[in-house]
Amino acid sequence: MSQQITKRSSELFTQAQKYIPGGVNSPVRAFRSVGATPRFIVKGRGNRIYDADGNEYIDFVSSWGPLIFGHASPNIINDVGAALKLGTSFGAPTEAETTLAKMIIDCVPSIEMLRLVNSGTEACMTAIRLARGFTGRDKILKFIGCYHGHADSLLVEAGSGLATFSTPSSKGVPQALANLTITAPYNDISYLEEIFRLAGPEIACVIVEPVAGNMGVVPPAPGFLEAIRTLTSQYGALFICDEVITGFRLGLTGAQGMYGISPDLTVLGKIIGGGLPLAAFGGRRDIMEHLSPLGDVYQAGTLSGNPLAVAAGISAIERLQKEKGLYGRINYVGSRWVEGLSKLAKEKGIPVTINSVGSMSTLFFTEGPVTDFASASKSDTQKYALYFRAMLEAGVYLAPSQFEAAFISAGFMLLDEIDDVLEIASKALDAVKEAK
Numbered sequence: 001m002s003q004q005i006t007k008r009s010s011e012l013f014t015q016a017q018k019y020i021p022g023g024v025n026s027p028v029r030a031f032r033s034v035g036a037t038p039r040f041i042v043k044g045r046g047n048r049i050y051d052a053d054g055n056e057y058i059d060f061v062s063s064w065g066p067l068i069f070g071h072a073s074p075n076i077i078n079d080v081g082a083a084l085k086l087g088t089s090f091g092a093p094t095e096a097e098t099t100l101a102k103m104i105i106d107c108v109p110s111i112e113m114l115r116l117v118n119s120g121t122e123a124c125m126t127a128i129r130l131a132r133g134f135t136g137r138d139k140i141l142k143f144i145g146c147y148h149g150h151a152d153s154l155l156v157e158a159g160s161g162l163a164t165f166s167t168p169s170s171k172g173v174p175q176a177l178a179n180l181t182i183t184a185p186y187n188d189i190s191y192l193e194e195i196f197r198l199a200g201p202e203i204a205c206v207i208v209e210p211v212a213g214n215m216g217v218v219p220p221a222p223g224f225l226e227a228i229r230t231l232t233s234q235y236g237a238l239f240i241c242d243e244v245i246t247g248f249r250l251g252l253t254g255a256q257g258m259y260g261i262s263p264d265l266t267v268l269g270k271i272i273g274g275g276l277p278l279a280a281f282g283g284r285r286d287i288m289e290h291l292s293p294l295g296d297v298y299q300a301g302t303l304s305g306n307p308l309a310v311a312a313g314i315s316a317i318e319r320l321q322k323e324k325g326l327y328g329r330i331n332y333v334g335s336r337w338v339e340g341l342s343k344l345a346k347e348k349g350i351p352v353t354i355n356s357v358g359s360m361s362t363l364f365f366t367e368g369p370v371t372d373f374a375s376a377s378k379s380d381t382q383k384y385a386l387y388f389r390a391m392l393e394a395g396v397y398l399a400p401s402q403f404e405a406a407f408i409s410a411g412f413m414l415l416d417e418i419d420d421v422l423e424i425a426s427k428a429l430d431a432v433k434e435a436k
């Protein structure tokens with residue numbers, strides 16, 4: 001393959017940096033951790049994206065999860081187009097919002113009522129406020145390495161011991177707020193039990209990614225989600241399942257259906273917006289009725305339930321319900337990808353761990369096993385950067401960070417294509433090996 005030309009992307013990045021901090025509107029897009037220049041994208045179709053220099057890439061990012069059908073899905077474009085002709089926002093209720101709410105509620109048994117918002121961040125932030133308002137407690141518990149958006153209470157990292165305070169993971173987050181967020185290692189049931197023994201009656205909620213996607217993919221250990229359910233029930237805390245990634249990716253019932261758990265509140269985003277800005281939180285009716293205007297937990301949004309986003313969401317969920325074979329197909333393609341990659345790494349003697357659930361996976365450059373943030377952090381990010389750059393140069397667009405998931409979309413229709421990508425991956429892994 002000839003050397004890729006990226007002149008236009010580089011120029012656009014230079015321009016962008018003059019007007020936008022770091023040239024991007026979300027930090028990971030800047031490609032800093034992989035030492036590359038971001039590609040400026042002009043269009044997408046199926047599982048392909050095209051940059052400003054005309055390079056074509058096979059896309060494993062899928063806009064970080066939402067695009068389960070791939071780019072420019074015709075049904076979503078049609079339905080959003082039809083909604084667009086009627087106006088872009090009314091600031092008043094529309095029938096379509098009820099339609100979408102009912103569709104989601106019909107799919108996910110633990111959700112009895114829900115509210116639509118604009119981003120996963122907003123949905124998680126409000127779910128936590130609701131849990132605090134409902135329980136009358138201030139403390140919350142999150143797991144190290146799980147991401148729930150960038151609300152203040154959630155941008156914290158572990159302190160130095162079990163009973164110590166968490167510390168803000170961003171400047172600008174008050175220590176006073178971090179003091180209210182308890183952190184625990186993912187998948188560590190006895191640690192969780194110990195925290196509940198110490199502070200159980202003060203905890204408003206536990207929020208968790210039922211399959212972690214934001215430290216790379218880390219599946220829940222057997223009994224982990226069940227332990228959260230048991231402990232929260234026992235101590236009167238709420239169980240918030242953050243299914244912003246896993247909702248409608250691991251099936252119509254999400255991770256909670258897959259693992260057979262029933263949380264009090266669920267947060268959804270990404271896929272339910274069909275590629276437009278939309279997210280939701282919902283759950284038990286008796287809890288949701290504490291939201292304004294019924295109750296005294298405040299939440300609002302100028303563009304909440306936006307008609308274009310709602311049209312995209314309905315379109316996406318309708319297709320997922322109709323196309324029965326879709327999950328089987330993307331999961332099968334996903335397993336072929338993971339098996340192929342695993343075989344290549346083994347043949348070449350490169351120590352890796354590949355975690356996957358359904359159509360989401362992460363190749364960690366560490367012997368593993370990877371079961372939590374500490375073990376994920378053992379990955380050799382230099383090696384990932386080499387691998388990433390070699391893949392990108394050869395036309396495969398992976399997440400520009402070791403600690404993210406690769407997503408298979410329905411845009412991957414041909415298994416031959418996975419074989420082609422595996423051939424590219426073989427060369428990229430050779431580059432990793434040579435660099436040692």
Ligand SMILES: *Cc1c(COP(=O)(O)O)cnc(C)c1O
Pocket residue numbers: 118119120121122124147148149150209213214242243244245269270279
């Ligand atoms: C992406 C994500 C969020 C935040 O959603 P935004 O729409 O980016 O604000 C929250 N939780 C999880 C699990 C996510 O993956």
